[in-house]
Structure formats: structure tokens, C-alpha cells
Amino acid sequence: MSKRRKAPPIPNDCPCGLPASYADCCGRLHRGEGQAATAEQLMRSRFSAFAVRDEAYLLRSWDPETRPADVVFDPELRWDRLEILGATGGGLFHVEGTVEFRAHYRAHGAAGALHENSRFRRDHGAWVYVDGVIED
Secondary structure, three states: OOOOOOOOOOOOEOOOOOOOEOOOOHHHHHOOOOOOOOHHHHHHHHHHHHHHOOHHHHHHOEOOOOOOOOOOOOOOEEEEEEEEEEEEEOOOOOOEEEEEEEEEEEEOOEEEEEEEEEEEEEEOOEEEEEEEEEOO
């Protein structure tokens, strides 16, 4: 069976949690019409990419040194909400940064949350996801 399942419908509101439409917020980055200006903006856009199952964007925004060959989406998992808990660096004038977040989801009918502290760096001027440490 193919790992490529039907993607969820494109949302009106951006899944990243900012008060904007998906088309004007993370959708713009997913379509390649701009780049994340900060590590937090990249984190938000990657959460939205998981929510809409945009594998191409996730791979493009992953550090070439740590990027997997593909992204497998669980068809029973739905990403619902993102909380940004903290950040270090990752600003307009930084080359590295971290973003601590809690991503809420529903899987197989049960609610859950992923708490991670992610590392980001600039690669040829663009922010990329390096890796993350799952927190309890």
C-alpha cells in the first residue's frame, strides 16, 4: 500500500495558530512564495505542513545533513494545535536557534501531545530544521 494517502482538505485558518488564513500565512511558504524569516516562523510552517501533509515542503525545510529520504504520514493522525513554549536565538540576525513547542494531535480517536525542543540553523541564508529532543 502506498504511503501517499489523500491529504486532508486545505484549511481556511492557518494550523500554526497565528490569526491569519492558511493561504496568506504558512501556505505562502509552502508554495515557495517566501521564506521563513525566523526559526519560530519555520517551526510554525513545518507544523502546518504536517497538518496538511505537505511532504515536499517538509523535506525542503529540513537540514540536508539530517533530512530523511521521505516523510511517512499516519492516516489516523491529525495535528490540531501548536503551542510555542520558548525560543533561543533564531531571529533575523541569528544563524542558529531553538524552538520549544507542544504539538497537539488526535490519533486513533485519542488526544495526545508531542513536546519537543527543536534546533534550527541557516543553510545558504534559509532557516532549516536540524533535529529535536523529545521532552517528557
